[in-house]
Amino acid sequence: MIERIDTATRMSKIVKHNGVAYLCGQVGDGSTVxxxxxxxxxxxxxxxAKAGSHPDRMLQAIVWLSDMADFEEMNAVWDAWVxxxxxxxxxxxxxxxxxxxLKVEIIVTAACEG
Structure with a gap:
């Protein structure tokens, strides 16, 4: 079964299938990376959380930066969060x-609980 959460015309924020949650790309507010x-x-x-998962259940992350010069700044925040x-x-x-x-976009796939 495929479950779509917060679905609009263009995309769903979450798609769940076989115990895996696929999140749409996320961006954030702010002026710095x-x-x-x-x-x-x-x-x-x-x-x-809405998908029934948690950062410790992440399987894959794809990070897009508008400029690879921001790699270390992004990683400092990422490393503290994971x-x-x-x-x-x-x-x-x-x-x-x-x-x-926009300076960063992150796409995450995670295992769901239960």
Whole structure:
């Protein structure tokens, strides 16, 4: 069974299938990469909770930066947020994001509880 949560015309915020939650890409507010990353990860955590999951159940994360020069600043926030010993498989690349003010977007896949 496929469960779609917070579905609109273009996308669902969460799609669950076979005990796995797939989150849509999350961006955050703020003027710096650190601020946007913190806000983005807060949104990821809220969606994981809504899906019946948690950051320690993440399987994969894909991080898009508008500029790879921001890699270390983003990683400082990421490293403080990821539960120790529960780092997901992760990729990070540079991409032109949906709006010029966006500096980071994160896409997460996680196992659901139960």
């Amino acid at each position: 650190a601020e946007q990353t913190r806000d983005c990860l807060s949104r990821v955590e809220a969606l994981l 539960p120790q010993g529960h780092a997901p498989a992760r990729a990070c690349g540079e991409a032109k994001l949906a709006r010029p003010d």
